Amino acid sequence: MLIDNHNRRINYLRLAVTDRCNLRCNYCMPSEGIDFAKKDKLFTIDELTAVSRILVEQGIDKLRITGGEPFVRKDLMVLLRRLSKMEGLKDISITTNATLIGPHIDELKQIGITNVNVSLDAIDKATFERITRRDQYDTVYGNLIRLISEGFNVRINFIVLEDQNIQDILPILEVMKNYDVSVRFLEEMPFNGGSKKFNTINWNYKRILEHITSKYPDVQEIPSPKTSTSINYKIKGHRGTFGLIPSFSRTFCGSCNRLRISATGDVITCLYAKPCANLRDILRGENMEERVKQQILKAVGNRAATGFEAQAKYAKVFENSMTSIGG
Numbered sequence: 451m452l453i454d455n456h457n458r459r460i461n462y463l464r465l466a467v468t469d470r471c472n473l474r475c476n477y478c479m480p481s482e483g484i485d486f487a488k489k490d491k492l493f494t495i496d497e498l499t500a501v502s503r504i505l506v507e508q509g510i511d512k513l514r515i516t517g518g519e520p521f522v523r524k525d526l527m528v529l530l531r532r533l534s535k536m537e538g539l540k541d542i543s544i545t546t547n548a549t550l551i552g553p554h555i556d557e558l559k560q561i562g563i564t565n566v567n568v569s570l571d572a573i574d575k576a577t578f579e580r581i582t583r584r585d586q587y588d589t590v591y592g593n594l595i596r597l598i599s600e601g602f603n604v605r606i607n608f609i610v611l612e613d614q615n616i617q618d619i620l621p622i623l624e625v626m627k628n629y630d631v632s633v634r635f636l637e638e639m640p641f642n643g644g645s646k647k648f649n650t651i652n653w654n655y656k657r658i659l660e661h662i663t664s665k666y667p668d669v670q671e672i673p674s675p676k677t678s679t680s681i682n683y684k685i686k687g688h689r690g691t692f693g694l695i696p697s698f699s700r701t702f703c704g705s706c707n708r709l710r711i712s713a714t715g716d717v718i719t720c721l722y723a724k725p726c727a728n729l730r731d732i733l734r735g736e737n738m739e740e741r742v743k744q745q746i747l748k749a750v751g752n753r754a755a756t757g758f759e760a761q762a763k764y765a766k767v768f769e770n771s772m773t774s775i776g777g
């Protein structure tokens with residue numbers, strides 16, 4: 451079992467499979483993209499399998515595949531098939547922009563990977579295309595509705611962006627009210643690869659809630675697991691739920707159970723922290739299993755208590771892009 455230096459059990463791995471993406475969301479990266487990693491710097495599918503197996507042996511039982519856009523990797527399904535059979539792994543999920551998932555929906559269901567987070571920051575097509583800088587709304591919306599209709603456990607991630615999509619917050623709840631889906635509103639974080647700079651946000655989770663309750667005054671908070679990053683609510687008459695994620699306010703750090711591994715092998719113990727090790731060369735060298743385990747134990751034993759503590763030690767944190775950290 452992995453227990454960190456603040457006595458928190460670490461059982462959740464967020465594994466990035468690529469830093470590349472077919473969208474250019476303006477809160478994630480600049481329009482020209484970032485300096486994407488060369489192919490030989492990315493883990494191969496065999497390496498991603500090996501690293502997952504080692505961490506599962508150490509006590510990880512929940513794994514989220516992220517990126518970049520996971521489905522830009524043509525060999526992603528090979529990894530997912532292997533993970534679906536990995537003993538000890540109880541919960542596998544994927545975060546995706548849903549542009550490329552369509553052809554894989556049947557097989558995902560068949561292998562039992564049904565937890566899918568879809569990023570959708572607008573319900574209005576023009577707003578979506580302004581934010582993502584790509585013309586993919588119809589595909590994304592079609593795949594989203596298909597996933598929900600086919601019984602996947604779908605959560606929508608909607609990043610609240612001042613001057614960009616505030617006008618879509620209430621409409622997305624209205625459009626989704628007949629669907630069994632959770633719409634989660636996330637605070638924007640300054641990990642955009644230099645697209646824009648900010649040190650604070652005007653739309654924090656409290657303001658988002660005030661905005662929502664201006665239309666739905668009788669929202670009811672519903673219980674959430676202790677390690678959840680979202681505060682969840684039910685609106686009377688809506689089939690699904692909505693959630694608020696204070697990703698910039700960081701109210702949930704105390705119960706954090708996560709570890710991140712980037713597509714190039716960086717071990718990241720907090721979104722706001724500097725990578726504390728790199729596993730790629732270790733995995734390609736001698737005696738790798740033992741050495742990977744040591745690095746993980748060391749990382750877990752040296753975690754910051756909160757994102758604020760981590761940020762204080764890492765002056766360049768806000769130069770990062772979420773596509774290379776893995777979200």
Ligand code: SAM
Binds near residue numbers: 607636639642776777
């Ligand atoms: N491409 C996939 C997607 O968009 O779902 C997976 C990778 S993306 C980096 C993972 C999550 O991070 C997405 O939900 C995305 O909206 C979120 N994200 C990216 N940049 C962010 C930022 N600056 N602030 C808050 N969330 C961000």
Ligand code: SF4
Binds near residue numbers: 472569
């Ligand atoms: Fe791509 Fe996801 Fe970043 Fe958007 S948020 S640019 S879809 S990695």
